[in-house]
Amino acid sequence: MRSVVLGRRPYAEVEAAMRAFTKARTAATDDELWLVEHEPVFTQGIAGREAHVLAAGEVPVVRTDRGGQVTYHGPGQVVAYPLLDLRRRGYFVKEYVYRIEQAVIDVLAEFALTGHRVRTAPGVYVRLADPGGHAILTVGTEDAPDPLRGLGKIAALGIKVSNHCSYHGVALNVAMDLEPFQRINPCGYEGLATVDLATFGVRCTWHDAAHRLGENLARRL
Numbered sequence: 611m612r613s614v615v616l617g618r619r620p621y622a623e624v625e626a627a628m629r630a631f632t633k634a635r636t637a638a639t640d641d642e643l644w645l646v647e648h649e650p651v652f653t654q655g656i657a658g659r660e661a662h663v664l665a666a667g668e669v670p671v672v673r674t675d676r677g678g679q680v681t682y683h684g685p686g687q688v689v690a691y692p693l694l695d696l697r698r699r700g701y702f703v704k705e706y707v708y709r710i711e712q713a714v715i716d717v718l719a720e721f722a723l724t725g726h727r728v729r730t731a732p733g734v735y736v737r738l739a740d741p742g743g744h745a746i747l748t749v750g751t752e753d754a755p756d757p758l759r760g761l762g763k764i765a766a767l768g769i770k771v772s773n774h775c776s777y778h779g780v781a782l783n784v785a786m787d788l789e790p791f792q793r794i795n796p797c798g799y800e801g802l803a804t805v806d807l808a809t810f811g812v813r814c815t816w817h818d819a820a821h822r823l824g825e826n827l828a829r830r831l
Contacts, residue, residue, distance in 0.1 A: 611640070611831065612641070612643070613643045613828065615645045615817075616644055618646070619646050621649070621683060624644070624646055625672075628691055631693055631777070633772075635695070641694045641699075642692075643690060643691070643692050645820045645823070646688075646691070647687065649685070650682075650684040652666055652669055652670070652680055653674050653676075653683060654679070655677050655678035656675050657679075658680050665793045669790055669793070676768040677778075680794045680796070680798070681768065681796060682790045682791050682793075683781060684786055686785040686787070687782065687783050687784060688823050689782075690779045690827055692831055696775065696776055697774035706831075707732060710769075710827065711725075711732070711765075712830050713827040713830040714764075714826075717826050718736065721807060721812045723741050723812070724736065724737070724741065724742055724743060725765075726747050728757050728761070730757055733763055733765055735758070736764050738760055738762050738805070747761075758799060758802055762803040762804060763796060763797070763805065764783050764805050764806065765780055765782045766796070767781075783804065783805065783806035784808070784814055784819045786806050786808075788805070788806060791804040
């Protein structure tokens with residue numbers, strides 16, 4: 611899988627390029643991993659509800675064909691787009707998503723942070739009060755009925771598969787202006803806290819984070 615660092619690019623430009631790449635693929639096309647930093651934009655998933663965009667303001671809202679609800683992309687965030695032939699690699703979608711999430715969890719571990727999955731809410735989360743703790747999440751019980759309580763979302767995931775080939779991907783928050791997330795219900799969850807590496811005192815450049823995420827995605831995928 612060839613990694614391509616695109617730097618900062620407008621979202622619409624990169625999405626169009628992903629669609630074109632996927633449409634033109636043949637059985638012999640090599641897989642690629644695109645790493646990009648987007649200019650500010652809210653993106654809506656294919657079934658995204660307008661009600662989850664509370665006050666977009668000057669930030670454009672773009673509807674896409676990925677899964678999931680609304681999220682925000684902007685400077686200080688590494689967005690990774692694995693363009694894979696899943697059939698050739700032997701992955702079903704559920705395993706593919708698991709592998710992407712695990713790559714993010716591996717990156718967080720390099721910074722002594724513990725990433726968590728929540729079964730009903732794809733993506734990767736960190737405990738706000740104990741970001742390095744390894745206690746198992748207790749959700750769906752009388753003591754913890756809200757599966758997202760006490761968690762901050764550090765990576766959002768939304769994918770599309772066409773003719774067994776993947777595009778769209780995962781966004782890891784590194785050092786962002788997190789205010790725009792307050793203008794939406796992130797990924798459709800009202801009041802969901804959104805965090806980045808800097809929230810937990812991690813000082814990391816975009817290029818360092820992109821390199822780490824790219825390496826871990828290549829290893830896991």
